Amino acid sequence: METKDNLENDNQENQVANQEREINVHVHMHENDATIDPIDDTAPVLTERGELRSIDLDELMINEFKGRIVRKDLTKQLKEGANVPVYVLEYLLGMYCSAAEDDLIEEGMKNVKKILTENYVRPDEAEKAKSLIREKGTHKVIDKVTVKLNQKKDIYEASLSNIGIKDAVVPNKIVKENEKLLTGGIWCIITVSYYYEEGQKVSPFSVFSLKPIQMPSMNMEEVYQARRKFTMDQWIDMLLRSIGMEPANLDHRTKWHLIARMIPFVENNYNVCELGPRGTGKSHVYKECSPNSLLVSGGQTTVANLFYNMSSRQIGLVGMWDVVAFDEVAGIRFKDKDGIQIMKDYMASGSFSRGRDSIEAKASMVFVGNIDHSVETLVKTSHLLAPFPDDMIDAAFFDRFHGYIPGWEIPKMRPEFFTDRFGLITDYLAEYMREMRKTTFSDSINKFFKLGNNLNQRDVIGVRRTTSGLLKLLVPHGEYTKEDVRVCLTYALEVRRRIKEQLKKIGGMEFFDVNFSYIDNETLEEFFVNVPEQGGSNLIPAGIANPGVLHFVSEGAAGKLGLYRVETQMTPGNGKHSTSGFGSDTSAKEQVRVGFEYFKGNLNRIAATSRFSEHEFHLHFVDLQNSGNSHTASLASLIASCSVLMNKPIQESMVVLGSITLGGVVNPVQDLASSMQIALEGGATKVLLPMASASDIPSVPAETFTKFQVSFYSDPVDAVYKALGVN
CATH class of the missing domain: 2.40.50 (OB fold (Dihydrolipoamide Acetyltransferase, E2P))
Incomplete structure (x- = not known):
């Protein structure tokens, strides 16, 4: 009986050893397949007849990464049947299905399915x-x-x-x-x-x-040698196919945004956000494309979980993962009051303090979420960081972001955007990206360019990090050209400027310097970089408006400066005056009444031949930036009433600043610098200023003040003449 048991045990051990040997043989083959001789540097090769032909991207990948690639449609087929992470499936597929021939792939698929059926435990x-x-x-x-x-x-x-x-x-x-x-x-x-x-x-x-179930080793020299055989466009397409996307159906801008999603994997302590419509795959790469990233869903978290547990003295998620991504930013909640402050410290320096300890970690922070309104509406009326929870709407917090990927430029995912061609197996891609975290290309900019004077220290850090991350992904061997750096630098300036534009709206004139640029070291030519969504979004339309239509800047009921429009209509009547657009705000209506009463009492000084008593006036108020009702609309009410009565329009693209009392005293502008900045962003080219504010002009940055044609007025009647362009 004992002998029989021993035999059974020996058989079981032999069976295990054979299974191990089978796996090891496949893994050994898997490792050695990549030692294939590289094709020559020119990409085209000779056919049997001696003719040159160009190598297809799939063929190039098979030659350079044999045993490291998989057909991505096979992953989708298996993923639908087994709830196993993509990198697990692709590890098995890379072992059995990295050939191009259909019959070998079919045989390999049978093996993988058999392994999953017999060994994967639901x-x-x-x-x-x-x-x-x-x-x-x-x-x-x-x-x-x-x-x-x-x-x-x-x-x-x-x-x-x-x-x-x-x-x-x-x-x-x-x-x-x-x-x-x-x-x-x-x-x-x-x-x-x-x-x-x-x-x-x-x-x-x-x-x-x-x-x-991951690559047993990572030979970066293998990646560097392979990269030399690809053009830049081919390498970008290969990276996109490796994360499951089909580059043939994506435009150039979309490709760059998808590549930018991968920067946190190659850069330590990189902070980025992406907000956009639903269904654009914002969280896909962080959930499925690397075993080194964690997607935090549900929103609520704790300092102990994310950073450091004081009781167990264990570091949290930022010490265990390369990337920590927060899904649905609108739902982020910290149970601890100091959670956001600790996050700010960590995002700024890569370290944080808990108790007596200062702890360092390398994890990048990613914030993804949905924008419910159109981007055009948010640009005009609010800011593009509005989906974040109120606790996080803080200029100091957002200033730590190195970039903002415009999710609204990425199309909603449709079947044709997913590839069925070859790509690197996910775990190989993940290990390549992880190895790149050990080096930096942030000094690449200095070799060819200088950054413009509008970038402060945090801007410079953000731009260098983004440029370095893009170069690590696109030129891992470090053999980049001036144009390679230029295209990465331009993108880096754009995504950092997008953050700065929102900071300007949240934090005011402290962040006015948004005209980002770089200077070519050879030619000394300066190139400025814009963000596309800022163009063509002027709230003040070009051209001369109808009489009675006027724009002014004022502080709203919520204490926030904003741009407003007054639209006045005149109909036959007996001198009555009415308003709309103010709701039940009596203080705002009172200010309009002050302007109208001054209009009635001083009409003979402005247009002696006109008779307001034969007309009725209706003033409609429009809050263009959701700043709340204006309580300083008196001067705007006066000028708009004169404009419609005299049938003379306000000067083209003019904004009126200042207010008056019933007795005609002119009040100076409270925050001239910010008021002129808002006028500039709204599309104004002319501004009407009270003389009482002339002493505040030095507070306005020269970059802002010089964009305007400025007219000064000394009293309310003078303001009417200047606004209507009457001598």
């Missing part, structure tokens, strides 16, 4: 799998394994998430060889054994052998 079949291990003695499974040290027993114990085993004994050697098991866990092919005897103090389950 959570609802956990007890069946445990029973199988007990009956067979050993069984190979695919599962996520996390290891902890049980200090009471002085052993390592593994938790297998799907199968539900919490305390499988793990040999010390396996833990030493795979330290990732101790930091959040990894997916593995595990041989689990079962042995039980009465009175034993450890679990009957133990890990006999373990192979991580």
Whole structure:
């Protein structure tokens, strides 16, 4: 009986050894396949007849990355049938299906499906799998394994998430060889054994052998050599196919935005946000395309979870992952009051303080969310960071962002945007990106360009980080040209300026310097970089408006400066006056009444032949930037009433500043610099200023003041003449 048991055990051990050998053979082949001789630098090759032909991107990838690539439509087919991370599926597909021939792919797919069927454990079949291990003695499974040290027993114990085993004994050697098991866990092919005897103090389950489902090693020289065989466009297309997108159906701008989503994977402590419509795949790359990133869903989190747990003295997510991405920014909530402050400290320096300790981490922070309104509306009436929760609407917080990817320029995902061609297997791409975190290309700008004088220190840091990240992705071997740096630098200036434009709206004149530029070291020519959504969004339309239509800047009821429009209509009547657009705000209506009363009492000084008593006037008020009702609309009311009565329009693109009392006293502008900045952003080219504000002109940046044709007025009647262009 004992001999029979020994034979059975020997057979089981031989069976396990054979299974291990089978896997190792495939992995060995997988590693050695990439040692294929590279094709020559010119990309075209000779056919049998001696003719030159260009190499297709798929063929180029097969030659340069054999064993490291997979057809992405195969991943989609398997993903629909098994709830396994993409990098697990692609590891198996890379082992069995990296050939181009259909019959070999079909055979490989059968093998992968067989492995998943026999070895992948669904959570609802956990007890069946445990029973199988007990009956067979050993069984190979695919599962996520996390290891902890049980200090009471002085052993390592593994938790297998799907199968539900919490305390499988793990040999010390396996833990030493795979330290990732101790930091959040990894997916593995595990041989689990079962042995039980009465009175034993450890679990009957133990890990006999373990192979991580990831690249066993990363040879960056292999990537550098391969990169030399690709053009820039080919390399971009290959990266996009590797994350599952089909570049043939994407325009140039969209490609760059998708590449920009990958910068946090190659840059340490890179902070970026992307807001846009639903369905544009904002969170896809952070959830599916790397085992080194974590997508935080649900919004609510704690300082202990994210940064540092004081009681257990363990670092949080920022110390365990390369990228921490927050899905749906509108729902972000910290249970701790100091959560956002700690996040600000971390985003600025890569370190934070908890208790007596100052702790450093390398994780990049990504914020993705939805914009419910049109971008044109937000640009005109608010700012493009409005979807963030109120607690985070803070200029100091947003100033830590290195870039803002315009999600509204990325189309909603449709089937044709997903590729069915070859791409790098996800884990190989992830390891390549992780290796690039160890180097920096931030000094690349200095070799060819200087940054303009509108960039402050944080702007410079953001632009250098983005440029470095793009070059790491696109030119990993470091052999970049001046034009390579120029195109990356231009994109980096744009995404940082997008942040600065919003800061200007949130924080005022402190952030007025948004005219980002770079200077060519050779020619000394200066190039300015704009953000597309700012163009053509003027609230003040070009051309001469109808009589009675006027724009002015004033502080609103909420204490925020804003741009307003007054539209006045005149109909036959008996001198009555009415208003609309103010709601029930009596203070705002009173200001309009002050202007109209001054108009009635001083009409003979302005247009002696006109008779207001034969007309009725209706003034409609429009709050163009949701700033709340204006309580200083008296001068605007006077000028608009004179304009419509005299049938003379206001000067083209003019904004009126200042207010008056019923007795005709002119009040100076409270915040001249910010008021002129808002007028400039609204599209004004002329501004009407009270003489009383002349002493405040030095507070206005020269870049702003010189954009206007300025007219000064000394009293209300003078203001009417200047506004209507009457001598």
